[in-house]
Amino acid sequence: MFEFKLPDVGEGIHEAELLEWRVAPGDRVKEGDEIAVINTDKITVELPSPRTGVITAIHGDVGDVIEVGTVLVEIASEDSAQGTMDAPATATALAPPQKPAGRTSARAAKDIVVAAPAVRRLAKERGVDLTALLGSGQDGRILPADVEAAASTMTAEAPAAEASSMPRRLPLTGARAVAARHLTASLNTAATTTTSFEAMGDGLAQAMAQHGISPLPLIAKCLCAALCRHTRFNATIDQADGALLPHDGVDLGIAMAAKDGIYTAHIRDEADHVLDALEEVAQIGRDAGVQVVVSHHKAAGLSNFGKTKQTLPLIEKFQGQQRLTLDMYPYHASSTMILPHLVKRCRKVLITWSKPRPDVRGRDLAELAAEMELSPEAAAEALAPGGAIYFQLDEEDVQRVLSYPGAMIGSDGIPDDQHPHPRLWGTFPRVLGHYSRDLGLLPLEAAVHRMSGLPAAQFGFKDRGVLRDGAFADLVIFDPKTICDSATFDAPTEPSIGIDRVFVNGAPVWQQGRPSGQRPGRPIRLGDTSRGG
Numbered sequence: 001m002f003e004f005k006l007p008d009v010g011e012g013i014h015e016a017e018l019l020e021w022r023v024a025p026g027d028r029v030k031e032g033d034e035i036a037v038i039n040t041d042k043i044t045v046e047l048p049s050p051r052t053g054v055i056t057a058i059h060g061d062v063g064d065v066i067e068v069g070t071v072l073v074e075i076a077s078e079d080s081a082q083g084t085m086d087a088p089a090t091a092t093a094l095a096p097p098q099k100p101a102g103r104t105s106a107r108a109a110k111d112i113v114v115a116a117p118a119v120r121r122l123a124k125e126r127g128v129d130l131t132a133l134l135g136s137g138q139d140g141r142i143l144p145a146d147v148e149a150a151a152s153t154m155t156a157e158a159p160a161a162e163a164s165s166m167p168r169r170l171p172l173t174g175a176r177a178v179a180a181r182h183l184t185a186s187l188n189t190a191a192t193t194t195t196s197f198e199a200m201g202d203g204l205a206q207a208m209a210q211h212g213i214s215p216l217p218l219i220a221k222c223l224c225a226a227l228c229r230h231t232r233f234n235a236t237i238d239q240a241d242g243a244l245l246p247h248d249g250v251d252l253g254i255a256m257a258a259k260d261g262i263y264t265a266h267i268r269d270e271a272d273h274v275l276d277a278l279e280e281v282a283q284i285g286r287d288a289g290v291q292v293v294v295s296h297h298k299a300a301g302l303s304n305f306g307k308t309k310q311t312l313p314l315i316e317k318f319q320g321q322q323r324l325t326l327d328m329y330p331y332h333a334s335s336t337m338i339l340p341h342l343v344k345r346c347r348k349v350l351i352t353w354s355k356p357r358p359d360v361r362g363r364d365l366a367e368l369a370a371e372m373e374l375s376p377e378a379a380a381e382a383l384a385p386g387g388a389i390y391f392q393l394d395e396e397d398v399q400r401v402l403s404y405p406g407a408m409i410g411s412d413g414i415p416d417d418q419h420p421h422p423r424l425w426g427t428f429p430r431v432l433g434h435y436s437r438d439l440g441l442l443p444l445e446a447a448v449h450r451m452s453g454l455p456a457a458q459f460g461f462k463d464r465g466v467l468r469d470g471a472f473a474d475l476v477i478f479d480p481k482t483i484c485d486s487a488t489f490d491a492p493t494e495p496s497i498g499i500d501r502v503f504v505n506g507a508p509v510w511q512q513g514r515p516s517g518q519r520p521g522r523p524i525r526l527g528d529t530s531r532g533g
Contacts, residue, residue: 018060023073027055035073038066123147253288260531262459264293271301271345274311282318291323293458296412297401298393300334301345305394312404319406325458327408328401330430332393333489335414335421339388340380346392349376350489352417354386362419362490387417389489402431403441408458409451422492426485429496433484444480460530473506 020037023029030052053075060066123129128150253263263285267277278294285292294315299307318324335352336342343349349365360368360383369379380388401407409431413424428451436447452474456465463471476499483498502510507520526532 017065021058023055023058025055025057029053029055029075250284250287253284253290257288257290260291260460262291262293262531263288264295266295270298271304274299274304274307275314278311278314278318282322282324285324286322291458292325293408294324294326296334296410297326297328297407298334299397300390300392302347302392303345305397308397308400312400315404325406325408326401326404327410327455328398329410329412329423329427330398330402330435331421331423331427332395332398333389333391333421334393335387335389335412335417335423337388338380338384338386340377340384342388342390342392343376343380346390348391349380350389350391350419351383352387352389352414352419352421354383356386357383358418387414389421399435399439399441402435406454407450408455409447410455420492422485422487422489424487425493426487426496429478429483429498430485432478432480433482433498437480437483461524462528462530464524473503475501475503477501477503 018036018038022034022036029035055073056076057074059071059073066072128147255261256263263281265281265284267274267281269277281292281294284290297308297311297315299305299311315324315326338351338354343365351360351363351365351368353361365376365379365383365388368383369376372379372382374382402409409427411423411427413427414420415424417424431447431451432444435441436444442450453465455461464474467475478500479498481498483496485496486494487496488494499510501508505520505522507518508516509518509520510516
């Protein structure tokens with residue numbers, strides 16, 4: 001066993017940011033293989049004889065600022081006859097970073113942000129661009145107080161939102177606004193040149209990464225608009241304040257309509273302004289001529305209990321005017337990231353995972369807040385980044401949406417959560433057993449169709465969701481008298497009962513109460529559907 005340590009990555013440079021891992025425990029490596037990326041540099045390993053080894057452990061998370069000499073990986077020899085390595089592992093940094101003239105310290109270099117991981121997380125949550133704070137911290141290091149001060153300044157400068165109606169624009173602040181303006185300029189240039197859109201997407205992803213925010217949502221919207229217009233791109237970003245304008249959704253829809261795509265919408269607001277949000281996505285669908293699926297329809301927040309009495313007739317009206325449908329999951333609690341602003345509108349909040357506090361998964365936020373001597377909102381902020389379950393839905397609303405003809409059923413489960421929402425394990429048996437058999441909300445045949453044939457038809461999956469000769473044999477053999485979900489909010493990974501066998505593409509994957517070990521699943525690509533133009 002030997003250790004691979006971060007080498008000197010440049011004369012006088014003592015720290016570097018870990019941007020990406022290229023290996024994982026169990027990987028085999030040989031001399032010259034890439035281990036990690038720090039700053040903009042690739043780190044390779046040079047192994048003494050024998051020249052192959054197996055990664056047994058890696059140390060450090062992406063975003064960490066690490067010092068020269070820090071152990072990054074531990075490597076074991078694959079050659080048992082050789083025993084342990086006599087010579088130490090060394091490393092080479094490819095393309096050493098270019099430092100500004102006269103700069104000899106990472107803390108002073110203007111192209112390197114020096115901040116602890118916790119500070120980086122805080123900046124991301126507050127929407128603060130760390131690169132704008134270079135030079136403001138003590139000895140070049142950015143502190144939490146610097147981030148809070150910048151966030152307060154942005155809040156003071158931001159225009160007050162109108163409380164009386166849903167905003168017609170989605171404001172972007174801080175790093176997002178800076179990145180949005182950068183993307184607009186890039187797209188305006190790229191869309192009128194011969195630059196490939198694939199290369200354009202890669203460049204935009206790098207630009208967003210430099211600002212510490214996820215590239216996918218904004219790139220998807222802007223890039224689809226550019227693809228739609230091909231030779232001329234009218235910016236969807238307001239240059240004055242970096243806000244997404246309403247017509248960006250129409251641009252996205254037009255691009256999809258050309259290929260008979262589907263606009264699956266996580267609508268702008270599922271709480272106080274849910275009716276306005278439904279009007280908005282329906283208008284986008286009509287203006288773009290694209291089918292709309294309202295994802296996970298609900299009326300969220302204690303003050304909105306019963307509002308599905310208004311949303312469902314509105315959806316029914318839209319269905320008489322355009323192609324529009326919806327899906328739902330059969331639970332009175334939702335789940336997403338830890339978001340402090342959601343706490344007040346819930347009866348209860350459970351933590352599904354927390355990076356600062358992995359030990360609190362499955363715990364009640366109110367109890368944790370009391371232990372931490374914080375308000376629930378402040379406790380949520382302290383536990384982020386993480387995930388949570390929000391008890392903010394009315395059971396009568398859930399049943400009303402489930403009873404609505406044509407509502408598709410899906411789990412919206414999050415498999416990576418350490419203490420997941422029980423919908424991941426229990427959605428479909430819960431509908432078949434509790435809601436169909438026990439409560440009689442819908443016939444068994446309708447329940448099965450809503451979670452199989454109907455979604456397959458809506459999304460154009462050929463030969464799926466039906467029982468007939470020549471179709472794919474995706475089958476669940478269950479006992480209608482006993483099938484029931486066992487997963488609860490306290491024990492969310494309990495397997496359901498009443499399921500005898502499961503087949504995927506004709507091969508058994510579950511039988512005799514255990515998985516078979518076969519993995520016959522296959523991706524459904526555009527060519528496997530009736531869509532695509």
